[in-house]
Amino acid sequence: MTESTARPENKPPARLIVCVGPNCDAHGRGRALLAEVQATLSVAFPDALADGRLKIATRQCLRLCTRDPVVRLEPSGDAFSDPDVDELIRDISAALR
Ligand code: FES
Structure with a gap:
């Protein structure tokens, strides 16, 4: 059985x-x-922001326009309209694991 070569730092x-x-x-x-x-x-994530594991970016249009502000989390590609910030924190925590 081959061990995965994917390392968390990658x-x-x-x-x-x-x-x-x-x-x-x-x-x-x-x-x-x-x-x-x-x-x-x-x-919530000062260390991840400081060391670059988490980034915040802006765009002028994600081509997902609704009546509410839209965000997208990468690399999953999950998008949220008018997101609940507490739910975003949970999703980001999962993405950082
Ligand atoms: S203006 Fe289009 S998704 Fe925000």
Whole structure:
């Protein structure tokens, strides 16, 4: 039986992409979500953010427009409209394992 060569340190970083495009940021909701996510994740995952295992990025449109702000978590590709930040924390925790 061959042992897996994938080592945890070779995992791609988790990246949370927050859309701040014209639909998501209508009435400032996309940027408000970005600020909430940045504040929450900096408390929940300070080490992962510092060492690059977790990144936060923005996009102008994820081509998933709804009436609410949209985020996408990579590498899973899971997307959420108007996400609950506590649920995002759970998903990010799983992605970092
Ligand atoms: S503007 Fe955010 S998904 Fe299109």
